[in-house]
Amino acid sequence: MLTFLMTRTAESRARFYRVEVAYNLFGEYSVVREWGPKGRGGQHLLVWFSNLRDACMAAERWRKRAMRRGYVTEGTTV
Structure with a gap:
């Protein structure tokens, strides 16, 4: 599994962005992107x-x- 975690602070709002590559049970590879305000649930x-x-x-x-x-x-x- 490969994961990139990135952050950004702009206008006093901290945000995160995560990109993850993983192998799934069906023999495929999935890329999950997740983003949103830091400290809260985001979108994926x-x-x-x-x-x-x-x-x-x-x-x-x-x-x-x-x-x-x-x-x-x-x-x-x-």
């Missing part, structure tokens, strides 16, 4: 991929997009 979106390469490429694309929006990488877990 789950996308399935048939192979690990496509899942990692999508996760990296979403991570870069979040960084362009001002999020800073707080931690990465492998």
Whole structure:
């Protein structure tokens, strides 16, 4: 499982953005994106991929997009 955790503090509102790649029980890979105000439940979106390469490429694309929006990488877990 690969997880990127990013945070952003703007206008005194702390926010988080998380991207996670995981293997599921059906032999597919899923990418979970979760975002919202820090300290509260946020929104999430789950996308399935048939192979690990496509899942990692999508996760990296979403991570870069979040960084362009001002999020800073707080931690990465492998």
